[in-house]
Amino acid sequence: MRLYENEAKKVLEQEGISVPKSFGLIIRPEEIERRNDLRFPLILKSLVLVGGRGKAGGIKKARDAAEAASLAGTMLGRKIHDYSVDRLLVEEAVEETGACYVGVTMNPADFNVTVIVSPAGGIDIEQVARESPDKILRLEIPGNDPTLPEDKAARLASFLASGLPQGRKHTGALKATISRLYGLFQKYDCKVAEINPLLISPRGPVAADAKIVLDDNGLYRQSRLFALLGIAAVRHDVAERTRNEVRARAAGFPYVDLLPEDHPKDPGRLYVGLVPGGAGYGIFSIDEVANVGDRFFGGRVVPVNFMDSGGGPTVEAVAEMFNLLMDYEIVDLVITSRFGGISSCDIFIRGLVGCLRQRHAEGKRLVPVFGRMVGTDLPNARDFLDQAKRETPEELRYLHITVGNRKIMAEVIKEGLRDAFERKGWT
Numbered sequence: 001m002r003l004y005e006n007e008a009k010k011v012l013e014q015e016g017i018s019v020p021k022s023f024g025l026i027i028r029p030e031e032i033e034r035r036n037d038l039r040f041p042l043i044l045k046s047l048v049l050v051g052g053r054g055k056a057g058g059i060k061k062a063r064d065a066a067e068a069a070s071l072a073g074t075m076l077g078r079k080i081h082d083y084s085v086d087r088l089l090v091e092e093a094v095e096e097t098g099a100c101y102v103g104v105t106m107n108p109a110d111f112n113v114t115v116i117v118s119p120a121g122g123i124d125i126e127q128v129a130r131e132s133p134d135k136i137l138r139l140e141i142p143g144n145d146p147t148l149p150e151d152k153a154a155r156l157a158s159f160l161a162s163g164l165p166q167g168r169k170h171t172g173a174l175k176a177t178i179s180r181l182y183g184l185f186q187k188y189d190c191k192v193a194e195i196n197p198l199l200i201s202p203r204g205p206v207a208a209d210a211k212i213v214l215d216d217n218g219l220y221r222q223s224r225l226f227a228l229l230g231i232a233a234v235r236h237d238v239a240e241r242t243r244n245e246v247r248a249r250a251a252g253f254p255y256v257d258l259l260p261e262d263h264p265k266d267p268g269r270l271y272v273g274l275v276p277g278g279a280g281y282g283i284f285s286i287d288e289v290a291n292v293g294d295r296f297f298g299g300r301v302v303p304v305n306f307m308d309s310g311g312g313p314t315v316e317a318v319a320e321m322f323n324l325l326m327d328y329e330i331v332d333l334v335i336t337s338r339f340g341g342i343s344s345c346d347i348f349i350r351g352l353v354g355c356l357r358q359r360h361a362e363g364k365r366l367v368p369v370f371g372r373m374v375g376t377d378l379p380n381a382r383d384f385l386d387q388a389k390r391e392t393p394e395e396l397r398y399l400h401i402t403v404g405n406r407k408i409m410a411e412v413i414k415e416g417l418r419d420a421f422e423r424k425g426w427t
Helices: 005-014 030-034 065-075 125-131 150-162 167-187 216-221 223-229 243-251 279-296 315-327 345-362 378-391 409-423
Strands: 022-026 042-046 059-062 088-092 098-107 112-118 137-141 190-201 204-207 210-214 255-257 270-275 301-303 305-307 333-340 369-375 399-403
Touching: 005 022, 005 167, 005 210, 005 223, 030 065, 042 065, 059 065, 065 088, 098 125, 098 167, 112 125, 112 150, 112 167, 137 150, 150 167, 167 190, 167 204, 210 216, 243 255, 243 315, 270 279, 270 305, 270 315, 270 409, 279 301, 279 305, 279 333, 279 409, 315 333, 315 345, 333 345, 333 409, 345 369, 345 378, 345 399, 369 378, 369 409, 378 399, 399 409
Parallel strands: 270 301, 270 333, 333 369, 369 399
Antiparallel strands: 022 088, 042 059, 042 088, 098 112, 098 190, 112 137, 190 204, 190 210, 255 305
């Protein structure tokens, strides 16, 4: 469950993290003109549960009341990524000399809490990871400590301070902010807690924007948090779905991202997408890929999704399952398995081959696929695959499908991971 920005900032403030002065929420532009407590310049922020508000015009700075009312009139009622804006958060514009990023999340491969910091704040962290990986420091906390160890906090704060203008004089305050964010992540059963940007102001670090996503499995423990925020019941907001989840829902198959949306890619890890044959095997696939990765590849393997292809997907639906994962930039390898009971191996392989052929023709990214198929319509599927490889070897050069059950899936997974590691030049 994701909190709105004003709710997230209330949590931060409760835990001792400085936030901008809030002038409350408005639902109509004329409310601006009736207020005599506003101090300009100020910031207007659209309250929607999706990212990318700034790029979509959902965050504006106003120099006076007339400009603020005019901007509010254009912002209210518009849509950001298909979600209507019906409220604006009004808050002070913080004077700042620098901006950085601080975030806490969970590594799904080993369930270690991970703290990520960067002196490049106000920019999408995935863009920083892609363009300037040296500006990111990521530390895992293997013991799942309730509080951030002192040495880790000091190292993270020093890294931030060294990359910020006059950052050294704020090292202590940065250390406190990082520790408090980590503490609230643990206290409130969060999946994600991040501040971007964390501004460096004359009064110290200030959380100009905040994102908190609570783990649904821990919500039963958070009655005090709900009381603090005035939330009467658990929210299941449509906007909480990731882009991939929205896309899968439109295509008609269950899909869940295991990583936060726009999760930065660790260059030392291998990210594996999964197209299993059913829900049970989908859950098993996550565990099996993680286990094989732990046993043979030093724990550097990260499963990125759950998927259920259902009882009888069409050729088009199968193709879309693979298209989704190949369009997901973090994915290095796709592992798939078809136990054809209700589902047809023939339909499955036609959908997969069709996906690869079309992507090749359109010049789109091709991701290696390793898998196994056995069961209903296997002879037809085998014949089609053999012919397809003869006819279009270039389009299918990254396709590795074991036909029949002479090889267990753990071995197929191991082969796929080894191939992917070798492609990266890793040992």
